[in-house]
Amino acid sequence: MIGVVLYSLAALFLVVSVVRDRGKTAAAVKKAGMIFWNLLPEILAIMLFVGLSLAVLTPDVISALIGEESGVFGVLAATVVGAFALIPSFIVFPLGGTLIDAGAGYPQVAAFVASLMSIGLASLPMESKVFGRQFAVKRNLYAAAFALLFAAVIWGVF
Template sequence: MSPTAIFINSFVLLFLIGSFFKDKAKTKKALKVALKSFIKMLPMVLMIIIFIGLLLGLLEPEKISQFIGEQAGWGGFFLIAVAGTIMHIPSLLSFPLAASLLEGGAAVTSVAVFITTLTMIGVVMLPLEIQVMGKKFALLRNGFSFIVAVLIALILGAII
C-alpha cells in the first residue's frame, strides 16, 4: 500500500471512529449510504479498468503521445478538452483515467484540461442547469468553464 493510500484510509477511519462515538445510528446510516454508492459505482469502475488495461496494454506509448502528447500540438489538446465536456463519468474516476493517459505518454496539459472539462462542464447536465438557473447563466458558466479549463491546463503544464 502506498503512503498516500495509508494516509487517506487512516484519515477516514479516524472520522469513522469519531462519528461512531458521537452517534451510532447516524454512522450506521453513513456506512449503508457508502455501501450503496460503492455498489452503484462498481460497473463504471470495472469499465474504466478494462479501458485502462486495453489502452496501456495494446497501444504503444508513441501512439498515445502522437495524439495527445507533447508533440501533438493544439489539435490533440482541444480534442481531449472537448472529449472531457461530452463524457459523462463520475469525477472520482477521472483521476485513474488521467493517470493512465499520463503513463501512456499524454502531455500534462492534455491530462489537466481533460480533468477540468470532465468535472466542470456537463453537456448531459445542461438541461437541468438551464431549468434551474436559466439559459443565459448555464451557457455562460459552461463557456467560461471551458476557457478556464484551458488556462488552468496551460499554466499547469508550464509549471510541472
C-alpha cells in the same frame, strides 16, 4: 505506504465509533454499504471503459493524439473530449495520471481534466432547463476558456 496509513486511520476511527455508539455505527456502515452497492455498476463500467481504452489506445496512439508533440491540436482535442465525457471526479485525476504515464502531455491532460470537471455538454439540456439557456451556455463557454487557460499556464510551466 500512504494507503496503509489511511486504512489504519479509518479502522481506528471505526473502532472508536463502535465503542462510542454501536447502533449509529451499524447504521452508518449499512448506509455506506448501500451507497457502495449503488455506485458499483458505475465504477465497474468506468473501470471497464478505462481498461478497454488503454488496451485500444496504446501509449504511441495517446502520444500522437494528446502527447506534447500534438501541440494546440492535442489541447483542443482533449478539451472537446473532456467537454462531452461524463466521468465522476474521483476517476478523473487517476485517469489523468494514467494518461501522463502513457505518454500524454501535461498541457493536454490539464485541458482534459479541467474540461471534464467544469464543462458539461452532455448535461447542457438539463442545466438549461434548471438555470436557463443563456446562463448554461455562458457558464460552459467560460469553463472552456478556463480549461484552455489552465493548459496554457501548464504549458508555460513545463
